[in-house]
Amino acid sequence: MNYNFEEILETIKMTEIEHFDIRTVTLGISLRDCIDRNVEVSKQKIYDKIIKYGSKHVKYAEEIEANFGISIANKRVSITPISIPFDSYKTDEFIEIAKVLDKAAGEIGIDYLAGYSALVQKGFTNGEMEMINSIPFVLAETKRITASVNVASTKAGINMDAINIMSEKIKQTAELTKDDDSIGCAKLVVFANIPEDNPFVAGAFHGVTEPEAVLNVGISGPGVVLDAIKNAGSVDLQQLAELIKKTVFKTTRAGELIGRKVAEKHGIPFGIIDISLAPTPAKGDSIADILVAMGVEDVGAHGTTAALAMLNDAVKKAGLMASSSVGGMSGAFIPVSEDEGMIKAVERGNLSIEKLEAMTSVCSVGLDMVAVPGDTPATTIAGIIADECAIGVINDKTTSVRIIPAYGKSVGESVDYGGLLGLAPIMAVREISSDRFVKRGGRIPAPMRSLTN
Amino acid sequence: MNISDEKIREIALNAIKELGDNANQQNVKEVVEETIKKLGNSLPEKSTDMDQVILTSFGLNKPGVIAAITKALSEANCDISDLSQKLMGDFFTMIMIVNTSNSTLSLNEIQNKMKKISDEMKIKIMMQHEEIFKSMHRI
Numbered sequence: 001m002n003y004n005f006e007e008i009l010e011t012i013k014m015t016e017i018e019h020f021d022i023r024t025v026t027l028g029i030s031l032r033d034c035i036d037r038n039v040e041v042s043k044q045k046i047y048d049k050i051i052k053y054g055s056k057h058v059k060y061a062e063e064i065e066a067n068f069g070i071s072i073a074n075k076r077v078s079i080t081p082i083s084i085p086f087d088s089y090k091t092d093e094f095i096e097i098a099k100v101l102d103k104a105a106g107e108i109g110i111d112y113l114a115g116y117s118a119l120v121q122k123g124f125t126n127g128e129m130e131m132i133n134s135i136p137f138v139l140a141e142t143k144r145i146t147a148s149v150n151v152a153s154t155k156a157g158i159n160m161d162a163i164n165i166m167s168e169k170i171k172q173t174a175e176l177t178k179d180d181d182s183i184g185c186a187k188l189v190v191f192a193n194i195p196e197d198n199p200f201v202a203g204a205f206h207g208v209t210e211p212e213a214v215l216n217v218g219i220s221g222p223g224v225v226l227d228a229i230k231n232a233g234s235v236d237l238q239q240l241a242e243l244i245k246k247t248v249f250k251t252t253r254a255g256e257l258i259g260r261k262v263a264e265k266h267g268i269p270f271g272i273i274d275i276s277l278a279p280t281p282a283k284g285d286s287i288a289d290i291l292v293a294m295g296v297e298d299v300g301a302h303g304t305t306a307a308l309a310m311l312n313d314a315v316k317k318a319g320l321m322a323s324s325s326v327g328g329m330s331g332a333f334i335p336v337s338e339d340e341g342m343i344k345a346v347e348r349g350n351l352s353i354e355k356l357e358a359m360t361s362v363c364s365v366g367l368d369m370v371a372v373p374g375d376t377p378a379t380t381i382a383g384i385i386a387d388e389c390a391i392g393v394i395n396d397k398t399t400s401v402r403i404i405p406a407y408g409k410s411v412g413e414s415v416d417y418g419g420l421l422g423l424a425p426i427m428a429v430r431e432i433s434s435d436r437f438v439k440r441g442g443r444i445p446a447p448m449r450s451l452t453n
Numbered sequence: 454m455n456i457s458d459e460k461i462r463e464i465a466l467n468a469i470k471e472l473g474d475n476a477n478q479q480n481v482k483e484v485v486e487e488t489i490k491k492l493g494n495s496l497p498e499k500s501t502d503m504d505q506v507i508l509t510s511f512g513l514n515k516p517g518v519i520a521a522i523t524k525a526l527s528e529a530n531c532d533i534s535d536l537s538q539k540l541m542g543d544f545f546t547m548i549m550i551v552n553t554s555n556s557t558l559s560l561n562e563i564q565n566k567m568k569k570i571s572d573e574m575k576i577k578i579m580m581q582h583e584e585i586f587k588s589m590h591r592i
Contacts, residue, residue, distance in 0.1 A: 069581035253588040
């Protein structure tokens with residue numbers, strides 16, 4: 001037999017017991033040719049194009065799932081950052097476009113469509129300003145649209161004006177969606193160094209240098225890594241790194257195969273595989289549990305950042321060996337609400353927002369799905385975003401903030417969205433003010449790239 | 454066979470050029486259809502890759518389990534290229550490599566048949582294309 005018993009059973013164990021699945025296959029579609037002076041014509045073009053490329057997306061993914069016996073958790077679509085082709089539109093027109101996108105997404109049977117985005121790290125065009133003003137209304141009035149705004153990059157520096165505006169928009173979104181635990185904020189991410197080929201919602205978009213349509217895939221599999229570490233017993237850290245690498249190598253290979261097969265069915269190019277370990281609220285599908293299995297008592301203990309750094313690095317090394325198409329974020333996600341272990345660590349008082357921020361300096365994204373009191377001032381949120389951007393810009397990495405100032409709630413309460421978004425306990429923020437610093441506005445200049453101490 | 458919209462447009466444009474002034478909707482359509490047919494014939498109908506599927510089954514051992522699976526496979530004109538089985542007490546695990554190249558049914562249809570057996574016999578049966586094991590366990 002070409003394969004031995006153990007190999008076959010290992011794969012079956014991964015998919016059946018350890019929750020190994022493909023987290024997302026994301027179809028990127030360019031909307032650059034959909035602009036028209038008449039918004040009605042644009043709307044029709046957008047709708048037609050998404051239906052044309054996307055109508056079979058779910059069907060194809062399901063066929064591949066059945067063929068290989070590996071489930072694909074999410075089938076999604078990303079589009080050209082909406083502010084780019086439609087720069088001449090006004091806020092009301094952007095809202096209309098978002099509604100069409102929402103309708104098309106529903107029609108093709110996907111849960112999220114990402115790319116309601118703007119890239120303003122250096123400044124705003126008039127259209128980008130109009131589009132950003134529409135974000136809170138779009139997130140309140142649509143179900144499937146996710147928005148992202150890039151406010152900083154290593155090459156451009158940190159646009160504090162944009163951060164101040166986004167903090168106000170986050171607060172406004174929280175208020176407009178207050179009846180649903182401010183869920184709008186769970187669909188809005190503020191980025192530094194945003195990648196153009198990220199398949200993971202809510203931060204996904206179809207970059208301007210991407211082809212007409214492309215298929216990107218994001219793998220998952222914290223459960224697989226967790227079990228491997230648990231079974232390893234008391235080995236030293238080098239051996240542990242080796243073990244993580246071997247496991248992630250296999251999951252990456254499976255992910256690339258699935259991505260290529262779905263792309264083949266679509267007849268479009270395969271783009272990248274994002275090897276991020278992405279948790280879900282399901283039991284055993286947790287990054288926090290991996291860190292605990294590595295040896296810290298709970299997430300937040302001293303040593304957590306080191307453990308996360310090692311995990312993230314091992315994941316990258318394995319992924320790069322396994323595939324030549326690694327892209328996107330590719331690291332370990334540490335969202336609070338989407339990870340059972342993280343939720344518990346916050347509830348037990350072991351994980352603070354400050355420690356979480358330190359962890360984001362070595363992991364793939366940033367402060368993700370963090371709920372804070374509803375009365376947190378916008379300037380404090382701006383301070384949090386600015387800190388996160390500084391980490392990203394100085395370290396030449398992607399960082400992001402997806403923060404939920406839960407309207408009318410305070411520390412001790414929580415917001416509960418169910419499903420993949422999970423439950424977020426409200427975390428305390430510093431009560432001292434960032435006001436005078438962030439209100440200066442302007443731009444923090446781009447950093448130097450030598451003398452990096 | 455899948456032919457992209459662009460390709461069809463290209464064929465149509467060529468046809469119009471060739472037909473010159475005589476081109477009308479009817480004869481362009483005929484030329485395009487003929488060309489597509491020719492293109493289809495020049496390509497092999499089925500890929501030469503063997504469609505190897507790995508069937509894994511486990512559960513409590515009872516008479517007739519293997520018979521039921523192999524019977525269904527043979528009815529679907531599938532060829533069993535390799536088989537290995539282990540018994541641990543009452544618990545059995547069986548792995549088969551099945552060649553479905555000549556099958557009259559699609560993998561999905563075979564999987565549905567297995568689903569039936571798996572419900573009747575209260576065992577677990579999985580059929581996965583070989584490529585997933587190749588990509589995970591072979592460099």
